Amino acid sequence: MTAQPVAPTSGWNGFRAVNGDDAAGRAAAADLTNILDTVEVPVVVLRRDFTIAGFNKATADVFRLSSSDLGRAPRGISRFAGLPRLEEQCSEVIASGVEARVDFREGDSWFVLRISPYANGERQISGTVLTFTNVTAFRASIDQVIYERECTKAILNAVPDPLVVLSADQRIQSGNRAFYSMFFELASLRTRLKGMLAGGHAFQPVEVDQDFPGEGRRRLILHAHPLALPGHPERRVLLTFEDVTAGKQAEAANDLRAIAERKDGLRRSEAFLAEAQRLSLTGSFSWRVSSDEITWSEQLYRIFEFDPGMPVTLELIGTRVHPEDRPLLHDMIERARDTGTDFEHEHRLQMPDQSIKHLHMVAHGIRDEDGRLEYIGAVQDVTARRLSEQALGKAQSELAHVARVSALSTLTASIAHEVNQPLSGIITNASTCLRMLAADPPDLDGARETARRAIRDGNRASEVIARVRTLFTKKELATESVDLNGATREVTALLLSELQRNDVSLQLELAHDLPTVTGDRIQLQQVILNLVRNASDAMAAVDDRPRQLLIRTEDEDGDRVRVSVRDAGVGVDPQSMTKLLDAFYTTKSDGMGIGLSVSRSIIERHHGRLWAEPNDGPGATFLFSIPVTQRA
């Protein structure tokens, strides 16, 4: 077979149908030539001895081969210098019959060389076919991608904050060096991450405290940013970690300093307070109403003579409260529980050695943000003051008694004087009248004159009485809505120390939801005051039984309010009962009984009535009842 040199530009340089003049063969060869020359991929056929048997147009263009290169081995062609092992590789392909791929670089171009076995018609491998696929552009873009990726990687790794990309199901896709060096255990945050990522596109940052081996506890804020890549539907998330430990530490350090300062300040205040409480014999307390939880200051334990730190209950307090004062105190506490209003109260303690202490308590009600009621207050031991007050009070009441008596006797004297003048005139004139009528002849003119004078004097006398009445009662009656329970409590508060001085034990039975009455609050309180004072006086001589005074308010069938004052005194005998309420009648040797009479007229002006009843036991009860406020 001879190779006919062909002009290089005319296409396929290669095998021609040199075995015989075969027209069909020539046509087939022509077709093949056309096809091969159309293909842009350089194709070279090598014989078993590695010489070039043929090559296509693309080869000629790319590798600048010409027909003169036919029969030469690529080894000798500089263009194929980049394939130093070509003959070896071709031998392997011929031997194994298996295609091989080799990367081949020629100048600035990159190729993937495919070496395929060439089998002739007799199925004998007579050579190899070399196909060069130009992957330069491909490689360039790959390079670019790799470059960019490496660039990004470098940037990310340079970032000190950890970054990690998670898939939608929280699996790590990639992370930077800082992330991996953080040894962060994402698994522990799985649930929080799930929650964080479950939402739509807005992720809330999550604050996390994490212990890092060798570094201790750090505080981090996790931020999640959705990553959307065009052409990639799956959702990815970029997690960033903001280390706020330093900031938190500084904050904490500041907080600690501030706390230490405040603690110092508090310790100083506490010391001052404890000292002040000790000096003034005042203890403080708090009372959580719903749970009856009570806290006491040290001084309060000292006042009550309990061991400091003992748990305090209402029952425990009750064991020290003077039995006579327990009902009133109980009443105050229950009212405080219901109303939450501030209150002030005085009561006595009876210590184990039977000694008595007088306490003055003030309490202020506050509500916490859940609306629960708590009282904070102070209790002062006023025993010393009370005792000296009692001594003073005794002296004072004696003095007052004397003053009252002398004032009354002066009053009595002046009233008597006022009344006795006209009375004397009446008697004298009447006597004269009788004598004149008995004269012979009767002096009728004289008699008439004396009679006239008698009438005039009689009128003068009743004017005096009327003037006396107005001395003790106000002309105007104020009209307001009066709650008799509140009015009674005010009066008892006023009289409490006086009653205690007289060893009177006071009990209040005040009806719940007592309707209001219309009238003059001050005048009604004067009536109550008068009745209570009278009751106390009635028991002044009682020594063989407790001096019990009971004030009760009641709703009388819904249209009247009744107030009763019951004493355990000497009582009133039935005959005196009706007279008692008449003006100027009194069993007291020094008084005029004006109090009761005036009280009655006040009640009558309130369209009510005042009366007295003997008790089942000792003593008497004085009562008044007034109509309830009429609704218009």
Next chain:
Amino acid sequence: MSPKSSLVSVVDDDESMREALPDLLRQFGFAAEAFASAEAFLASEFVSKTSCLLLDVAMPGMSGPDLQQELTRRRQKIPIVFITAYGDASVLRRLLARGAVRCLVKPFSEAALLDAVSAVLK
């Protein structure tokens, strides 16, 4: 001396006494004059003519006891029956100790009045 000519002078700041008493005294047969104040009596012509003085205790200005002292100072020994609306026992005792013959407490009956005046004029 007959009782008819005895002059009883009434010194009282109360009008009804000044009206009623002289009439009753005249019914008894006495002569009677009435004065609204101790000063008025002293200024009158009847001081030396008075056989018996019915004298109120409490009066504005010169009181009954003051008048008594004044009369003693003037050596006018006129027997005095004090008439008073005050029933205070200690006052009466003091008055009697000072030399009053009788004390009458208003309101007094005509019998008590007659008794007192008669005792004085005896």
